[in-house]
Amino acid sequence: MKWLKGSKADILTDLATDQRSSNNQQQIIDQQVAAILKEVSETGDAAVVKFTETFDQVLLDDLEISAKTVDLALDLVEPEVISALEAAKANIISYHQQQKQVPFVDANRVGVIRGQLVIPLERVAVYVPGGTAAYPSSVLMNVLPAKIAGVKEIIMVTPPGKDGIPPVILSAAKIAGVDRIFQVGGAQAIAAVAYGTETIPQVDKIVGPGNIYVATAKKMVYGQVAIDMIAGPSEIGVIADENANPDYIAADLLSQAEHDVLARAILVTNDVKLGEKVEAAVAAQLKTLPRRAIAEAAIRDFGRIVLCNTTEEMFELMNAVAPEHLEVQVTDPMSYLGAIKNAGSIFLGEYASEPVGDYFAGTNHVLPTSGTARFFSPLGVYDFVKHSQFTYYTKEALQEDQKAITTLARKEGLEAHARAIDIRFEEEN
Numbered sequence: 074m075k076w077l078k079g080s081k082a083d084i085l086t087d088l089a090t091d092q093r094s095s096n097n098q099q100q101i102i103d104q105q106v107a108a109i110l111k112e113v114s115e116t117g118d119a120a121v122v123k124f125t126e127t128f129d130q131v132l133l134d135d136l137e138i139s140a141k142t143v144d145l146a147l148d149l150v151e152p153e154v155i156s157a158l159e160a161a162k163a164n165i166i167s168y169h170q171q172q173k174q175v176p177f178v179d180a181n182r183v184g185v186i187r188g189q190l191v192i193p194l195e196r197v198a199v200y201v202p203g204g205t206a207a208y209p210s211s212v213l214m215n216v217l218p219a220k221i222a223g224v225k226e227i228i229m230v231t232p233p234g235k236d237g238i239p240p241v242i243l244s245a246a247k248i249a250g251v252d253r254i255f256q257v258g259g260a261q262a263i264a265a266v267a268y269g270t271e272t273i274p275q276v277d278k279i280v281g282p283g284n285i286y287v288a289t290a291k292k293m294v295y296g297q298v299a300i301d302m303i304a305g306p307s308e309i310g311v312i313a314d315e316n317a318n319p320d321y322i323a324a325d326l327l328s329q330a331e332h333d334v335l336a337r338a339i340l341v342t343n344d345v346k347l348g349e350k351v352e353a354a355v356a357a358q359l360k361t362l363p364r365r366a367i368a369e370a371a372i373r374d375f376g377r378i379v380l381c382n383t384t385e386e387m388f389e390l391m392n393a394v395a396p397e398h399l400e401v402q403v404t405d406p407m408s409y410l411g412a413i414k415n416a417g418s419i420f421l422g423e424y425a426s427e428p429v430g431d432y433f434a435g436t437n438h439v440l441p442t443s444g445t446a447r448f449f450s451p452l453g454v455y456d457f458v459k460h461s462q463f464t465y466y467t468k469e470a471l472q473e474d475q476k477a478i479t480t481l482a483r484k485e486g487l488e489a490h491a492r493a494i495d496i497r498f499e500e501e502n
Contacts, residue, residue, distance in 0.1 A: 074377060076380070081393070085394070103289060117265075118136060133256065135256075143243045146241075147243075147244050150240050165435045193458050196276045197224050197280060203231055203234065219280075228252060260290035280300070302441055307329045308336065309397070313340060315344040342378070388413065415446045479491040
């Protein structure tokens, strides 16, 4: 891990230096994704099948997974896994139900009624990544808020392996209440749900994390459909003082480092000895980690130990970083909650380990990355609704406001706007 100490500006410069994707690499990816999107939009299923064979080495006979296949998957997963998914589902529902929004009507003025409707989206797509691991927890985290919001149809897209879709992913989809599942991933999956094909329906919104090709495709189709956010590699930031347990911190840093060689793990502390102990604990724990190669590369390239002088400086620095996950392992962590301005998900105390949120507490694990916690929020029920506003006026109420409305319209040079009001009272004049 690299040690950082100095001015806040110097530290942030280092942390902001993103070696994860050069401009040249991104330009190449943009071109590749644009070509995939174009071909899928023009030839539909044929392009989806072609790109799935090219990128996943799987030749598909059917794009959609049958309900029978999904039902059979439940028998192939260990009962304790099914029980854990059901328990996690209950926690996710109990938390996210509190995010439900309600419409309102304002009729305080005689002759005027204003209000706002909260309308669920009709159809959404949940992208579930494949690749180096299967993530049934991501199925629950993406689907259940949509169900609570009242989305009418939820479809899932996920890349197939040579043996199809992992049974645990299909089981999670069944438990969460997914309506239709398509075995397609990558940029071609994003194109299919954004534009629609002969088999795969067009959706109103796409949610869920993916690799850089998926993220790029989501960015390119935004406007054709809505998206949740552009998610980058995983991140964890830990604020810790001299009383923190170095073994716990090391384990938590590695919990994110094992996701991806591009994952970022940052410890911010005001105690040199703690930093040294954490560094040693990371090295020791890496030796027995099954995904050692991935975690070791991430820690080497993007692991940081940042030294600050005071607790206040630690929080100030981490607010500037705006990490995806933020752990606060200091004495009386709850007292510092108000000091946190920018973080995707916050974990307070040494027993609120980040994986608690990943899997079970009920808070969502689809989170803003790469500093976007400054303006993005975790995925929630509010992501699956839209709002429409309404206005009702009586003739008497409009006549009362006529002069103010037409004055503003004419000030802006929009005479037709003014006349649209005046015409309603011409007979009287």
